[in-house]
Amino acid sequence: MMPVILEAPYQGEVALHLRYLRACMRDCLLRNEAPFAWAHLYAAPGVLRHDYIEERQLGLQAKVVWRQYAERTVFYSDLGWSDEMVHSRNVCTRDGWAYEVRFLNDGWLTAQLEREAAGDALDDWLHSFGG
Amino acid sequence: MMHLFIPVVLETPYSGAVPLHLRYLRACMRDCLMRGEAPFASHHQYTAPGVLRDEIPSEREHGIRAGFAWRALAHKTVFYIDYGWSSGMLDGRESAAQLVQPFEVRLLGPHWLEDQLARESRGDALMHWFRSVAAP
Numbered sequence: 001m002m003p004v005i006l007e008a009p010y011q012g013e014v015a016l017h018l019r020y021l022r023a024c025m026r027d028c029l030l031r032n033e034a035p036f037a038w039a040h041l042y043a044a045p046g047v048l049r050h051d052y053i054e055e056r057q058l059g060l061q062a063k064v065v066w067r068q069y070a071e072r073t074v075f076y077s078d079l080g081w082s083d084e085m086v087h088s089r090n091v092c093t094r095d096g097w098a099y100e101v102r103f104l105n106d107g108w109l110t111a112q113l114e115r116e117a118a119g120d121a122l123d124d125w126l127h128s129f130g131g
Numbered sequence: 132m133m134h135l136f137i138p139v140v141l142e143t144p145y146s147g148a149v150p151l152h153l154r155y156l157r158a159c160m161r162d163c164l165m166r167g168e169a170p171f172a173s174h175h176q177y178t179a180p181g182v183l184r185d186e187i188p189s190e191r192e193h194g195i196r197a198g199f200a201w202r203a204l205a206h207k208t209v210f211y212i213d214y215g216w217s218s219g220m221l222d223g224r225e226s227a228a229q230l231v232q233p234f235e236v237r238l239l240g241p242h243w244l245e246d247q248l249a250r251e252s253r254g255d256a257l258m259h260w261f262r263s264v265a266a267p
């Protein structure tokens with residue numbers, strides 16, 4: 001499978017953006033890509049605090065290490081371009097890294113909620129956040 | 132200041148006591164980052180709600196194959212074993228051996244959960260992540 005860096009918005013409507021990020025991860029996997037979604041790792045509760053610039057920068061620098069090994073960066077932009085996505089696209093352009101811009105479709109949230117309901121993970125993940 | 136991170140694959144248990152294991156995994160990710168490592172943890176991405184279903188063998192296998200794409204690129208694999216070795220971790224150790232890739236075995240120690248809960252309570256993430264898996 002092809003390793004790719006996945007970029008999607010995080011800040012702002014974080015809960016919606018996380019659901020979107022998960023739908024994008026699935027989209028990549030169905031294209032036979034192995035996505036690296038740094039926000040789904042390093043911004044999780046108790047890892048690095050995304051609202052503290054020093055810790056956010058640590059996460060971004062950790063992502064950069066993996067970019068050099070990825071085949072390309074894929075930007076999912078149904079929900080727009082965050083500052084970090086724009087910065088990342090500029091870095092790709094500047095340094096000659098391949099990238100691609102994608103969209104899911106208008107029905108992505110409905111499809112995501114249906115998949116969540118069909119799987120066993122929802123309760124476990126909810127409890128892992130103290131629910 | 133720019134830090135130079137080392138890319139590592141992070142292996143911890145997932146199945147069984149999943150909520151506890153997820154919290155443990157997050158504590159391990161932070162431990163790696165504080166050591167100057169950039170951890171890749173496939174089970175904090177591909178098993179998330181609505182991505183791949185770990186309980187469906189074909190989807191679980193797909194996630195393992197995707198994780199392998201990154202393992203081959205990492206400088207080493209790190210295993211955290213406060214909760215023992217899962218079958219997936221044993222497979223990971225076998226894969227690392229086949230790749231002749233270094234690996235390291237670590238423990239967080241008895242206070243990891245207390246520390247993790249304290250960190251969670253200090254950030255804004257918990258509420259957002261909770262809402263991301265709650266009914267909309």
